[in-house]
Amino acid sequence: MIDLNSxxxxxxxxxxxxxMLTKGMQKSLVERSVSVLQEEFLELETAFLLMxxxxxxxxxxxxxxxxxxxxxxxxxxxKVLETRAVRGKDVMSDLIDVLMAER
Amino acid sequence: MEIFDAIGSPGxxxxxxxxxxxxxxxxxxxxxxxxxxxxxxGPTLLLSLDPARHxxxxxxxxxxxxxxxxxxxxxxxISIDKEVGKITSEHAETLREVMPYLAVLNLESIxxxxxxxxxxxxxxxxxxxxxxxxxxxxxxxxxxxPTGITLRTLVLPRLYLLWIDKLIEVRERIVSLRYVISRxxxxxxxxxxxxxxxxxxxxxxYSALNRALSSSDNASYIIVSTPEPLPMHELRESLKFLAExxxxxxxxxxxxxxxxxDIASRLNVExxxxxxxxxxSKLSTSYMLIEYLGSSPETLQDVLKMxxxxxxxxx
Numbered sequence: 001m002i003d004l005n006s007x008x009x010x011x012x013x014x015x016x017x018x019x020m021l022t023k024g025m026q027k028s029l030v031e032r033s034v035s036v037l038q039e040e041f042l043e044l045e046t047a048f049l050l051m052x053x054x055x056x057x058x059x060x061x062x063x064x065x066x067x068x069x070x071x072x073x074x075x076x077x078x079k080v081l082e083t084r085a086v087r088g089k090d091v092m093s094d095l096i097d098v099l100m101a102e103r
Numbered sequence: 104m105e106i107f108d109a110i111g112s113p114g115x116x117x118x119x120x121x122x123x124x125x126x127x128x129x130x131x132x133x134x135x136x137x138x139x140x141x142x143x144x145g146p147t148l149l150l151s152l153d154p155a156r157h158x159x160x161x162x163x164x165x166x167x168x169x170x171x172x173x174x175x176x177x178x179x180x181i182s183i184d185k186e187v188g189k190i191t192s193e194h195a196e197t198l199r200e201v202m203p204y205l206a207v208l209n210l211e212s213i214x215x216x217x218x219x220x221x222x223x224x225x226x227x228x229x230x231x232x233x234x235x236x237x238x239x240x241x242x243x244x245x246x247x248x249p250t251g252i253t254l255r256t257l258v259l260p261r262l263y264l265l266w267i268d269k270l271i272e273v274r275e276r277i278v279s280l281r282y283v284i285s286r287x288x289x290x291x292x293x294x295x296x297x298x299x300x301x302x303x304x305x306x307x308x309y310s311a312l313n314r315a316l317s318s319s320d321n322a323s324y325i326i327v328s329t330p331e332p333l334p335m336h337e338l339r340e341s342l343k344f345l346a347e348x349x350x351x352x353x354x355x356x357x358x359x360x361x362x363x364x365d366i367a368s369r370l371n372v373e374x375x376x377x378x379x380x381x382x383x384s385k386l387s388t389s390y391m392l393i394e395y396l397g398s399s400p401e402t403l404q405d406v407l408k409m410x411x412x413x414x415x416x417x418x
Contacts, residue, residue: 030287033287034284034287034288037280037283037284037287038284040280041277041280041281041284044273044276044277044280045277047273048270048273048274048277051270051273052270055220056198060221062266063220063221063222063223063225063226064217064220064221064222064223064226065190065222065223065226065227065230066226066263066266068190068193068194068198069301069305070298070301070302071194071197071198072194072197073297073298073300073301074298075197077298
């Protein structure tokens, strides 16, 4: 009987460890997938912002009024992305600097 | 009635009548003539994008941006400076935030900076054409700026559509990635995106304009020239451009300021003048010959005198 209890404990411990392992692997898989997606997201966001806001920093990617037309809809994104830029005197140029470097 | 005869009854309203030509050939006078004639058929707007404001001068409306000339003819003079001012004021605060070197300038100076950005004139012209499509007139006669700007502007909607399609493609991927990442991490997410909505609206507008500019139901082109080498060269270039880029043929070619034979002979330009008339007559487009008035028109009455000096050859 003693041996049976001990064996059951061992099996329970093993199952718990297996469960932990599965959960950990699942979490790690999700995190790795998310990190790949996040990387693509960041790159695309950078490319998009470069294409649309280029004229404000002297890049002839599109026309100025086209950029201005989209600027209000992008204002939140510009603010968030600004935080990735080195804080200098010219926010847009610094931002473009960082975006170009990231590419 | 002659210009209306050449244009025919429009398929859709407002029907855009776009008058193209080299500076100094008489675009504004032909536009006025067309607008006066068309206003007898239905409410007509003369939209002047001519930076020299010649239409305002002929109509004696001074600095006014809008004037009613009779019941069915209205005139709107567009000023690039004022339009840039309006757009810049709308975005001045955001511009100051993202381009801090502008922050030290007052609004007037920011407008000056924006005004001289490449392509701004063409874009204002484009916006005005977009607005013209929403006008409640039967005809909108557009007195255009010099040929180069006009032709570049006419092809812009098509380029914009290519550009917008690409942006929509990238943006849709961004929005879907943002959604998937948020949901996977157990955060709230929405598939709504202001930028995509804005891009979709812009796509709709530019598609409508592109369709209108390439359709004879929506738009008629009048090319004005004088019997001289450079204006004739621009006429040929404009014909080629309209055919190749927009797939349209002008409704009317106008050869203005034709000298009486004796004067042309005295000035030794008779042969050249006859050659240009013959060249135009061989094309498959209706054309109008207008004799030289003897002096530059100063008033609407002077412009209307051109009707007595004009002759339409319909094809």
